[in-house]
Every structure is written in C-alpha cells, then in structure tokens.
Amino acid sequence: APNNAVVFLSRLVKEGVDPNHRHRLGWTALMVAAMNRQHSVVKVLLEAGADPNAGDHFNNVYDTSREKGIHSLEVLVSREDEFSHRLSSRAGFRGCTALHYATLADDPRTVRMLLEAGANPLQTNALGHTARSYAKEGEVGTVLQEWEGKGFIRMDMSEFQEKHEVAKFIGSPPGYVGHEEGGQLTKLLKACPNAVVLFDEVDKAHPDVLTIMLQLFDEGRLTDGKGKTIECKDAIFIMTSNVASDEIAQHGLQLREEAEEVSRRKLADNLDDVQKSDDIKISRQFKESVIRPILKAHFRRDEFLGRINEIVYFLPFCHSELLQLVSKELNFWAKKAKQRHDITLKWDRPVLDLLAGGYNMHYGARSIKHEVERRVVNQLAAAYEQELLPKGCTLRLSVQSGGREERSVPSLRLEVVGEDSSSRTLDIRPPLSPEH
Known part of the structure; x- marks a missing residue:
C-alpha cells in the first residue's frame, strides 16, 4: 500500500485476499493508505470491503515490542518503513481508525472518501479521542464537524400521515415524480449508516410507514425507491409517541402521591428526595393491562410492537x-x-x-x-x-x-x-x- 501498487493490490483482491488482513504489528492496509494519502489504494480497499472503522492494534513502539516479544529497534524500523516515518514512536495509536490517520495526514480527500464509505466520525481511540481531536484548522476539521452533525437524524412523522406521502420516506418508484431525488430517510442513512435516528411522534405516521419500519428494525437494512439496499445494522432507532400519555401522567401522579404519603408516615425530613422520578417505578401490571392494549389498539400491529427492545416512560415532573x-x-x-x-x-x-x-x-x-x-x-x-x-x-x-x-x-x-x-x-x- 505505501508504494501505491494499485494494480498489484487489485489482483490480490480478485484472488480473494482479505482486505482487512492485519500486519503482524496490528494495522491494516487501509490505515497505511490513509496515512500516506494513497487515494487510489483507499478506493480499491473500500470497494473490496475494507472496514473503515477497524481500530489499530499497534500502540507505540515500546509497548508493542513488549507485547510481541520483538526488539524495539525492529518494531521501530518496521513502523517507519511499512507504515509511516512521520509519526512519533512514543505516542499511543491503539484504536486509531483509518479516519484518524487520514486526519493526522491532513488529507481532506481521503477523509471524505472514508466518511462516505461509512467511517464513524465519533469513534474514539484508546485515549478517548475522535478523529477531529487531531484535526488542524482548515478543511479537514470543517468536513469532520459537518459529518459529526449527520450522526443524528430526526424524522417528523407527522409529515407522513397520508398514503401518498410515504414515497417521501424511501423515495418514489421508477416513473414517478421525485424518483431521482430519493427518499428523506434513505439519503440520510446512506450518508451515515450508524446514525441515531429519531422517529418523532411515530403514532401520526401512515400504516404503510410502519411496514417499512418493520423491515428496518428486523433486518437492519432498507430498500429505497431505486431498488438499492442501505445497510444500517449499527444504527440506533428511537421513537416518541403521545399514545397513552394521559394514562401515564395520571398513574405517575398517583405513584408520587403514594410515595409522599409513605414518607410522611416515616416522618421524612425532605419530601423532595422521594419525589424524584428515579424513585418512582411503573409496575409491570400497569404496563401490560393498561399501556399495551392502548398501543395495540392504535398501531394494530403486534409484530411492530414486538420489534421494540425497550419502552421508556416519561412521568410528570416533580x-x-x-x-x-x-x-x-x-x-x-x-x-x-x-x-x-x-x-x-x-x-x-x-x-x-x-x-x-x-x-x-x-x-x-x-x-x-x-x-x-x-x-x-x-x-x-x-x-x-x-x-x-x-x-x-x-x-x-x-x-x-x-x-x-x-x-x-x-x-x-x-x-x-x-x-x-x-x-x-x-x-x-x-x-x-x-x-x-
């Protein structure tokens, strides 16, 4: 990779060589290419399936020397000749991704290529630093800052209440207006497959949207109007809803009043302590006998509710x-x-x-x-x-x-x-x- 041997690398990939294979000291070819501004090599490796979020196992020359049982001078020579001579031998690089190295190289073109391939700009190394922590003032820092904002996606589900508005969600099928533009969600997930996605007021969405979300939650992928599949298995999906909000609020007030009464009987000095929401627990019986029937009556899809891992209840403030x-x-x-x-x-x-x-x-x-x-x-x-x-x-x-x-x-x-x-x-x- 350091010698930009694109033809040789392409042949190895065609022969089935793993693009994520690691050097004996812990780094991958993509990290080397990113550090050395080898754009063509980065492109070949990413197309072959190289993981842009893989972290380096190499720490520094002396720690790696002790871990591998190799003389420190041999490790130093290997790191400088086979990776880069521009990095400190004492600095720690464990957990650094190709994005970290592209940032250290101050190479905006490689940074963009990695981000478009799904590199996570919020991923930290062993020292707890993101790629932007190493960015100089200039284009690389600006690009990373822009992409960090793409890590959160908010979809206002009240915009998808009608059947014809569902096309805005994943894009119109061929032959319809807006086909080339794509869908709102699919475009954003394609740019950041591991984003945190908020479906705000999901109870207002058309039932056809729930069908699409079933595929999303079950398989971790989404097919857009053009027939292309977006893999988003690392994305986190959060939904908000006002369904049963009145019942939850009344139940929360009742629980808080009961807790206060118990505290008064115990002659508690400070009732504020028992009012905190952390001390109020909604019973399993209330969830099953009151909340679940309301959710089932509204969404009418048991399989949709079954895809939800956790439900968080918001009680009135004390x-x-x-x-x-x-x-x-x-x-x-x-x-x-x-x-x-x-x-x-x-x-x-x-x-x-x-x-x-x-x-x-x-x-x-x-x-x-x-x-x-x-x-x-x-x-x-x-x-x-x-x-x-x-x-x-x-x-x-x-x-x-x-x-x-x-x-x-x-x-x-x-x-x-x-x-x-x-x-x-x-x-x-x-x-x-x-x-x-």
Missing part, C-alpha cells in the same frame, strides 16, 4: 425537577440581559416556587418556558420599552402577596437594587404589564 427547569430558564434570560444590556438579574426561592406553579403536565417543560416568558421576560421587555431600566443596573425579582382576599393570586415584582442595597419597585404601565 416539584424539585420543576425548580431546576425554572432556574435553567431564568439563567438563560439573565445571561442574555447581561450580554445585551449589561443588566444583572437576581431572584430568590419564592420566585422559583411561583413560576413552577405554572406547570401543566399535558404540555410538559414547554409550559414552564411559556410561564417564564409571560411573567418575567414580558415584564423586562415592558420596563425596557418604557425606559425604566438604568444602564448597568441590578434587577431583583420578588413575589408580591395578592393581599388578604382568599382568592388573591401572588404576582412577580421587578425592583431596581441600588448600590446601597436599597430597592425601588418599577412602575410598569398597563397594558404592557403582564401581571395586570
């Missing part, structure tokens, strides 16, 4: 988790206020509790995001619009009691904090004030 979500959302806006307007935003625990009360279990974390925007961000925007915020000021969010009336609702108050720690409530005029 109070301690809601406080974390509110804190995360407030920190996001506080960072923006500081960066854009040099405004420091502060708050205390009662603010978190009040905003957490806006949680709606039917809308999930999205309801917390909307509550923060409605009660906090809108107030900030209104105060800024009315020129009530001094440049570089510190703002404090606090909870204001609604008064003595039984049904009075607490509101959020926005205060400007002075250098002497004194505070002044902002008088935001309606209708811009969201609390009125």
Whole structure:
C-alpha cells in the first residue's frame, strides 16, 4: 500500500485476499493508505470491503515490542518503513481508525472518501479521542464537524400521515415524480449508516410507514425507491409517541402521591428526595393491562410492537425537577440581559416556587418556558420599552402577596437594587404589564 501498487493490490483482491488482513504489528492496509494519502489504494480497499472503522492494534513502539516479544529497534524500523516515518514512536495509536490517520495526514480527500464509505466520525481511540481531536484548522476539521452533525437524524412523522406521502420516506418508484431525488430517510442513512435516528411522534405516521419500519428494525437494512439496499445494522432507532400519555401522567401522579404519603408516615425530613422520578417505578401490571392494549389498539400491529427492545416512560415532573427547569430558564434570560444590556438579574426561592406553579403536565417543560416568558421576560421587555431600566443596573425579582382576599393570586415584582442595597419597585404601565 505505501508504494501505491494499485494494480498489484487489485489482483490480490480478485484472488480473494482479505482486505482487512492485519500486519503482524496490528494495522491494516487501509490505515497505511490513509496515512500516506494513497487515494487510489483507499478506493480499491473500500470497494473490496475494507472496514473503515477497524481500530489499530499497534500502540507505540515500546509497548508493542513488549507485547510481541520483538526488539524495539525492529518494531521501530518496521513502523517507519511499512507504515509511516512521520509519526512519533512514543505516542499511543491503539484504536486509531483509518479516519484518524487520514486526519493526522491532513488529507481532506481521503477523509471524505472514508466518511462516505461509512467511517464513524465519533469513534474514539484508546485515549478517548475522535478523529477531529487531531484535526488542524482548515478543511479537514470543517468536513469532520459537518459529518459529526449527520450522526443524528430526526424524522417528523407527522409529515407522513397520508398514503401518498410515504414515497417521501424511501423515495418514489421508477416513473414517478421525485424518483431521482430519493427518499428523506434513505439519503440520510446512506450518508451515515450508524446514525441515531429519531422517529418523532411515530403514532401520526401512515400504516404503510410502519411496514417499512418493520423491515428496518428486523433486518437492519432498507430498500429505497431505486431498488438499492442501505445497510444500517449499527444504527440506533428511537421513537416518541403521545399514545397513552394521559394514562401515564395520571398513574405517575398517583405513584408520587403514594410515595409522599409513605414518607410522611416515616416522618421524612425532605419530601423532595422521594419525589424524584428515579424513585418512582411503573409496575409491570400497569404496563401490560393498561399501556399495551392502548398501543395495540392504535398501531394494530403486534409484530411492530414486538420489534421494540425497550419502552421508556416519561412521568410528570416533580416539584424539585420543576425548580431546576425554572432556574435553567431564568439563567438563560439573565445571561442574555447581561450580554445585551449589561443588566444583572437576581431572584430568590419564592420566585422559583411561583413560576413552577405554572406547570401543566399535558404540555410538559414547554409550559414552564411559556410561564417564564409571560411573567418575567414580558415584564423586562415592558420596563425596557418604557425606559425604566438604568444602564448597568441590578434587577431583583420578588413575589408580591395578592393581599388578604382568599382568592388573591401572588404576582412577580421587578425592583431596581441600588448600590446601597436599597430597592425601588418599577412602575410598569398597563397594558404592557403582564401581571395586570
């Protein structure tokens, strides 16, 4: 391979020589070709079935010398003459793939060839480094970064609700419009056969899509509209669904209330600890007697449900988790206020509790995001619009009691904090004030 003997290599391949055969010190011919920028050799080896994700068994000269029982000088000479003289004899290369070596060689053409052949840009060597860890600034780093993003595929299954839309999934058959374009899923899987694929809201897909997914889950391959087969046995498929979400939410709340009651009987000091979702387990009886019949009634395909390895249930958030979500959302806006307007935003625990009360279990974390925007961000925007915020000021969010009336609702108050720690409530005029 180092001598670019393409004709000789092609003959060996035709004679049945294994393209993944390893050198006595642990590397493969594809790694050598990638390190030495031998594009023609890389092409021949990949077409012959060379594995672009095979890892090097060679570590460094001295470790390999001890492992193989060979004199270190002999190992050094072999590594330099038969692999490359440009690599350090002391550096560790165990687990490096052809993609790692093409990156070390700073060869964008070979990097692209390997990626198109299914090389995994996220695969790490024994040191825990991906190929991009060794990339210099320039084209190779940019290519790897682009391909790393291809490792995750999201398919919105609400786009495939009608029978005629199924063609968009794998491509139109010959003679139909869009045949040459191919399918959305098949094109993405062809570019990255070992991707993580998310089928979002799979319950909205047409039944014909489920038939296609059966082949995908069962055989690990997919045939597109052109009749070409895409092998994707290393891909991971995840599906989300809102089927039975109300039943799961109600059951989760019931389980959490039961856990809290048990803790009260034991005189638990901190109920937050028992509220965590990790401590709440859905019973097997509930899964079999409630959830499975609902899934069967909706999908109407026992064989489809049988292909699912694991089902993960999402329960409503408990109070301690809601406080974390509110804190995360407030920190996001506080960072923006500081960066854009040099405004420091502060708050205390009662603010978190009040905003957490806006949680709606039917809308999930999205309801917390909307509550923060409605009660906090809108107030900030209104105060800024009315020129009530001094440049570089510190703002404090606090909870204001609604008064003595039984049904009075607490509101959020926005205060400007002075250098002497004194505070002044902002008088935001309606209708811009969201609390009125």
